[in-house]
Amino acid sequence: MRRWTFGQLVATWGFTSARRQQESATSRSWLAEHDGIAVGVVTMLLLDLAPRPEDTSGVEGYIINMYVAPAHRRHGLGRQLLAACRREADELGLRRLLLYATPGGKSLYEGAGFKPNPNWMELPL
Secondary structure, three states, rough: EEEEEEHHHHHHHHHOOOOOHHOOOOOEEEEEOOOOOOEEEEEEEEEEEOOEEEOOOEEEEEEEEEEEEEOOOOOOOOHHHHHHHHHHHHOOOOEEEEOOOOOOOOOHHHHHHOOOOOOOOOOOO
């Protein structure tokens, strides 16, 4: 597994909507390969938020685009991608990691220590 910059993923896969993250270094991405073929990917956005009295770091990680090809699921690859995010979060001193769990991925995240947060509120725009 190797860490890619979001810019490398954009250049390799032809994504065009990620220029802002690429230019401001507000994301980290990892690509998992098997025999030279991409079989998994995860991206962690770095969110600058207001510091809190109990935690002045002000930076959180939002995990997006976690994907493992169906033929490679259930072999620990998702756990390895998630662990890469966790290591980077620890190195950067992030205060927490957030993500949206699909029903199929929920057990993976719960196994890694993620917990539902019933206090989350949002305003769709």
